[in-house]
Amino acid sequence: MKTNYLLLGVAIVGASFTSCKSEGxxxxEKTVDSYEKYTDSVSTVTVMDAKENWASIETSYNExxxxxxxxxxxxxxxxxxxxxIAKAKAKYExxxxxxxxxAAKEVVPVATDRKQVLRNAYFGAGKIGEDMKFDWVNKDNILKVYNDFYNEFDKNKDSYSREDFDExxxxxxxxxxxxxxVEKEGLSSRDNRKIAELKFKFAPKFKWERMGAKAEENADAKK
Known part of the structure; x- marks a missing residue:
């Protein structure tokens, strides 16, 4: 009988120890299970949705x-x-x-060719190439294109070389x-008038600045 009580006592102590240890x-287990469920859930999100909410996803994932x-x-x-955990990480990665x-598809390569640098500055990154096609310019935006062109020139005219002026x-x-x-597509008289005003301001200014750049180049060549 004493032996039975002794065995029972050992069993109770052992069970208590095991129970106490298994709580942690x-x-x-719940933490890792939640982690697995999170990565499972994230892995089903479309790439576009994930890209739009990536900052939030990444923060939650790291935590x-x-x-x-x-x-x-x-x-x-x-x-x-x-x-x-490694399997869950692989799904996230x-x-x-x-x-x-x-995201890499949306990154416009930095232009190193000087002519392309100018095209990007005047019309927006990647909109105009060597073919000089303006298919994207229409009766609704052509006034803005001319206005942006004039402003870009006016802002940087003192920094251009003769080759820049040629481009x-x-x-x-x-x-x-x-x-x-564009005029044949229905350009409004109002926009046409405003474009004419911009052209009137641009022509003499461009001619003068270009002459100055050529004169500087000739002077440098004589040194």
């Missing part, structure tokens, strides 16, 4: 990852828990890779040629 592991990794200390079978690829002249002539097409 149970909580750790949950830190919690899951901290919970590892509570596991008896740490290797199994680590494998679960796969989505992150897709988001990064999508600006080529761009301006190409824009003027496209304007003839």
């Amino acid at each position: 592991e149970k909580q750790a 949950r990852t830190a919690a899951a990794e901290a919970a590892l200390a509570e596991f008896k079978d740490k290797a199994a828990a680590e494998a679960r 796969e989505l992150k890779s897709k988001v990064d690829q999508e 600006i002249k080529a761009m301006y002539e190409a824009l003027d040629a496209h304007k003839n097409t």
Whole structure:
């Protein structure tokens, strides 16, 4: 009988010890389980939606990852828990890779060619190339295009080289040629008048600045 009581006492103490120890592991299990569910949920989000909300997703992911990794200390079978976390991380990294690829598509390469730098400055990054096509310019936006062109020139006219002026002249002539097409598409008289005013201001200013650049170049060549 004493032996039975002794065994029962040992069993109770052992059970109490096991129960006390497993509470931390149970909580750790919940933490890792929540982490897995989060990455499962995130991995089903479309790439475009993920890209738009990436800052929030990344912050939440980092917080949950830190919690899951901290919970590892509570596991008896740490290797199994680590494998679960690694699998969850892989799902997130796969989505992150897709988001990064999508974001890279929107990055306009920095132009190193001087002519392209000027085209980007006058018309917007990537809108005009060597072909000088203005298909995107229409009766609704052509006045703004001319106005932006004039303002860009007026702002930076003192910094241009003779080669820059040649490129600006080529761009301006190409824009003027496209304007003839736009006029046939229904350009309003009001906008046409305002464009004429801009052209009237631009022509003498451009001629004067270009002459000055040529004179400076000739003077430098004689030194």
